[in-house]
Amino acid sequence: MTNEDVALEFEQIADLLEIKGESAFRVNNYRRAARTIDDLDEDLSEIAARNELPALPGVGKSIAAKIQELLDTGAMGFRAELTQEVPETVLTLLEIPGLGPKKAAALWQKKSIATLDRLKTAIEAGELGDLKGFGKKTLATILSGIEFLQRAVGRTRLGDALEAAADLCGAISKMEGVTRVEQAGSLRRGCETAGNIDLLCRAENGKAVVEQFTRIPGVSKILAVDDAWGSVLFEWRPRKTIQVDLRVASSVSFGPAWQYFTGSKTHNARLARLATERGLRLDETALVDVKTKRTLPAPDEEAVYRALDLPWIPPELREDRGEFEPGAPPADLLRPEHIRGDLHMHTVASDGRSTVEEMAEAARALGYQYICITDHSQSSTIANGLTPERLEGMIAEVREVDRKIADIEVWIGTEVDIRADGSLDYEDELLARLDFVVASIHSGLSKDLKTNTDRTIAAIHNPYVNAIGHPTGRMINARKPMQLDIEAICREAAAAGAALEINAGPYRLDLKDEHARLARDLGAMLVVCTDAHGAERLDRITYGVTTARRAWLRKQDVLNTRSAKEIKQFVQAKRT
DNA sequence: GCCGTTTTCGGCCCGACTGTTTTCAGTCG
Numbered sequence A: 001m002t003n004e005d006v007a008l009e010f011e012q013i014a015d016l017l018e019i020k021g022e023s024a025f026r027v028n029n030y031r032r033a034a035r036t037i038d039d040l041d042e043d044l045s046e047i048a049a050r051n052e053l054p055a056l057p058g059v060g061k062s063i064a065a066k067i068q069e070l071l072d073t074g075a076m077g078f079r080a081e082l083t084q085e086v087p088e089t090v091l092t093l094l095e096i097p098g099l100g101p102k103k104a105a106a107l108w109q110k111k112s113i114a115t116l117d118r119l120k121t122a123i124e125a126g127e128l129g130d131l132k133g134f135g136k137k138t139l140a141t142i143l144s145g146i147e148f149l150q151r152a153v154g155r156t157r158l159g160d161a162l163e164a165a166a167d168l169c170g171a172i173s174k175m176e177g178v179t180r181v182e183q184a185g186s187l188r189r190g191c192e193t194a195g196n197i198d199l200l201c202r203a204e205n206g207k208a209v210v211e212q213f214t215r216i217p218g219v220s221k222i223l224a225v226d227d228a229w230g231s232v233l234f235e236w237r238p239r240k241t242i243q244v245d246l247r248v249a250s251s252v253s254f255g256p257a258w259q260y261f262t263g264s265k266t267h268n269a270r271l272a273r274l275a276t277e278r279g280l281r282l283d284e285t286a287l288v289d290v291k292t293k294r295t296l297p298a299p300d301e302e303a304v305y306r307a308l309d310l311p312w313i314p315p316e317l318r319e320d321r322g323e324f325e326p327g328a329p330p331a332d333l334l335r336p337e338h339i340r341g342d343l344h345m346h347t348v349a350s351d352g353r354s355t356v357e358e359m360a361e362a363a364r365a366l367g368y369q370y371i372c373i374t375d376h377s378q379s380s381t382i383a384n385g386l387t388p389e390r391l392e393g394m395i396a397e398v399r400e401v402d403r404k405i406a407d408i409e410v411w412i413g414t415e416v417d418i419r420a421d422g423s424l425d426y427e428d429e430l431l432a433r434l435d436f437v438v439a440s441i442h443s444g445l446s447k448d449l450k451t452n453t454d455r456t457i458a459a460i461h462n463p464y465v466n467a468i469g470h471p472t473g474r475m476i477n478a479r480k481p482m483q484l485d486i487e488a489i490c491r492e493a494a495a496a497g498a499a500l501e502i503n504a505g506p507y508r509l510d511l512k513d514e515h516a517r518l519a520r521d522l523g524a525m526l527v528v529c530t531d532a533h534g535a536e537r538l539d540r541i542t543y544g545v546t547t548a549r550r551a552w553l554r555k556q557d558v559l560n561t562r563s564a565k566e567i568k569q570f571v572q573a574k575r576t
Numbered sequence B: 001g002c003c004g005t006t007t008t009c010g011g012c013c014c015g016a017c018t019g020t021t022t023t024c025a026g027t028c029g
Helices: A003-020 A024-039 A044-049 A061-073 A077-085 A101-111 A116-124 A136-152 A158-173 A185-189 A206-213 A251-262 A265-277 A301-307 A356-365 A388-404 A449-461 A486-496 A513-521 A535-550 A564-575
Strands: A180-184 A196-202 A219-226 A229-237 A240-249 A280-282 A287-289 A294-296 A370-373 A409-417 A436-440 A499-503 A525-529
Touching (some): A003 A061, A158 A229, A158 A535, A180 A251, A196 A251, A206 A240, A251 A280, A251 A301, A356 A535, A499 A513, A499 A535, A525 A535
Parallel strands (some): A196 A240
């Protein structure tokens, strides 16, 4: 059980207690404990081994015992007791944007509503007319939220699916007779969410491999098996499952199988047609010469594409969005090693977990030339945003770290809030002293299209703003993007010389692939950054790179593939 | 439920936004 798992457990206990009607202070303390646990650098089990759990802020005798129980048994009796009174499913109501514990409590206590479906029918049947706090607008928001969530049902975020897939691949690679394991499907194509995890392994003893596959720890249900295929439900986090399909291919058919199971469907359909035109037949088992009925050797994907007179096409491009055209794929499609620095990250000064030095060391380990520290600005009080005075202090601190640490440039910037009226959260004089400025919207996301577009454009035109952070504010599977005229934003950014971020955070991936492609087409510069809140999160840049690749971005389309000197020129150009 | 003492109990994290509430509660970051 990871710290994150334990933190979530306590967060949900707080929710359940609040819905039950417990004292707000008791509830808050569980939330505080959850936050403490989530913010730890060290594994909880190590702290527990030293008997130091009660020393953690917000953790006393009672919670320490509950953590210990979780670590020892993977479950908590207290939670089980709670769910006797408040059904587990009530927690799904809290996923509706705009619906918190108080409203969930009212729905459960007054109307016995505990599921999304039931809530939806109750609203549609007008059953909630007499419930205080549930006016017309609120009900409309809730309905739209339910529909949003129901579309997300069964979709797992790319980051989570990739982590689960990496664990599974590790386990499968150790199995008897397996000589290769690869990811396939939407996961390999880098789609922002995955309905299932598609895996492919090379082995000649399919049945035995499938048999071992179904016994991997974490497999909670076997959905189907045959001699070369197994489908299971896998629990990648407590109470979170995803379907995993493993196919076994022999070495002769590995290429066609990997290609086929990577998809997409439309890409494969085009390939199959190209094969037919050449007198070949391509399916998941083989590439066959129709006339001679001879199976062409295809131990890898390159052989498949070569037989169709195509270059190998990167999986992220396999969406039938132009990848078959002459000149595609671009030779300089963005790759992780092109990234020379990260320009959006937080430290302990605001809501991060690591110090400036720790961020710098981690970035140096990634081989970066430069990073920019961009803590929150004063309006983001809950994120401990920096007052102008504290930012002054940070300027000095970062300059000092920059002097001390060799081989990497450490810059000072900010993630400055774009306020509701489009003004920024710091004066220009202060921004002018920074090396790089990211401007982001964190509040008032539900304002109308014009307001949001105008305030973003206002920020774009501030001479000291170099990038717009997470431009749409969406949270994958959790929050819709704000209303925004993306095209206008892209045009203005292109004209003003501001970059648009592809936020690499696996919950955000914002801009998303289609929008990033549009931005590039309209002449805007993109910048791929992690928005990391801890040194160990800097490596999530790969999610952003994947999104950029799905947007067909080349190295030259992405600002932070440039040298430190060129970045400084980019900043300077906008100021003068 | 935790914390910090005042060693036995009172206080506990902020501020904006939104909808509906005619004076503010609930949600969110």
